[in-house]
Amino acid sequence: MTSDDTRAKASTLLRLHQAPELLTVVNVWDVISAQVVADVPGTRALATASHSIAASYGYPDGEQIPVDLMLEAAGRIAASTDLPVTADLEGGYGDPAETVRRAIGLGIVGANIEDQMRPVAEAAANVEKIMRVAEQEGVDFVLNARTDAFVKGKDRDQGDVLADAVERGRAYLDAGAPVVFVPARLDEQQVRTLVDAYGPQRLTMIAIPGVPSLARLEELGVARVSYGPMSQNVALTALQELVEEVHRGGGVPSTMRMLN
Numbered sequence: 001m002t003s004d005d006t007r008a009k010a011s012t013l014l015r016l017h018q019a020p021e022l023l024t025v026v027n028v029w030d031v032i033s034a035q036v037v038a039d040v041p042g043t044r045a046l047a048t049a050s051h052s053i054a055a056s057y058g059y060p061d062g063e064q065i066p067v068d069l070m071l072e073a074a075g076r077i078a079a080s081t082d083l084p085v086t087a088d089l090e091g092g093y094g095d096p097a098e099t100v101r102r103a104i105g106l107g108i109v110g111a112n113i114e115d116q117m118r119p120v121a122e123a124a125a126n127v128e129k130i131m132r133v134a135e136q137e138g139v140d141f142v143l144n145a146r147t148d149a150f151v152k153g154k155d156r157d158q159g160d161v162l163a164d165a166v167e168r169g170r171a172y173l174d175a176g177a178p179v180v181f182v183p184a185r186l187d188e189q190q191v192r193t194l195v196d197a198y199g200p201q202r203l204t205m206i207a208i209p210g211v212p213s214l215a216r217l218e219e220l221g222v223a224r225v226s227y228g229p230m231s232q233n234v235a236l237t238a239l240q241e242l243v244e245e246v247h248r249g250g251g252v253p254s255t256m257r258m259l260n
Contacts, residue, residue, distance in 0.1 A: 002104060002137045010109035010139040013045055013084035017142055017179055018201050022218035025086070025226045029053045033235070034077045034085075036259050046081060048074050050088035050112075052232040061229075067093035075106030086110030086142055097129035101137065110142030112181055115168060117152050124171040131176035142179065144204055144224075145172035150184030162190055166197040173198060179223050185210045188220070195221045
């Protein structure tokens with residue numbers, strides 16, 4: 001039976017997406033990164049990054065990590081914080097609805113599920129099954145239904161790709177998803193088109209360098225912005241820079257914080 005705490009966190013996460021204030025989530029990949037991010041004032045929710053979790057275990061991205069290991073990592077993160085946690089569960093590891101059911105049992109209250117450009121009807125049916133599982137578990141699960149229209153459409157006419165994202169996103173919203181994730185370097189007009197098509201506080205994005213500012217995305221009606229594997233890359237860059245400084249005869253920077 002789903003705990004009252006999980007239900008409360010799910011409802012909180014849904015409200016954060018529905019509010020006109022933009023929700024930002026800096027993605028995490030293990031317990032210590034989750035605790036560091038959660039401890040920063042202003043952090044309201046956490047999101048895992050599948051690429052980052054897989055990398056931390058030595059697996060490439062793309063559902064190469066065993067689903068049990070991915071869920072264990074996400075569950076440990078959820079158990080380490082009082083904040084709501086949404087997990088990147090890639091394409092659902094062959095059974096999206098069952099993977100989400102297992103995730104809810106671990107305290108996860110939202111998830112990214114990729115459509116991987118499956119036929120629209122099939123992808124929408126997966127969304128419907130996931131939301132049915134959420135209803136059965138009694139949680140306001142925040143399915144961030146991801147369309148890979150731009151990810152897999154780099155060589156196509158971008159107007160056609162945008163039209164695909166509109167069609168797919170609408171289908172997923174009609175199937176019950178509360179929000180749609182369109183990862184891409186979207187310009188302001190593309191954001192406007194998607195928000196007009198989906199409605200305000202229904203589009204979620206990734207903060208790739210070159211997209212409009214957070215303030216502008218909030219004005220345009222975007223629900224949420226995440227950072228994917230970039231947060232881990234920032235952390236690893238800092239580690240690499242420390243090693244380079246040590247090799248030059250230096251040491252740790254004076255700006256280092258004692259975080260654990």
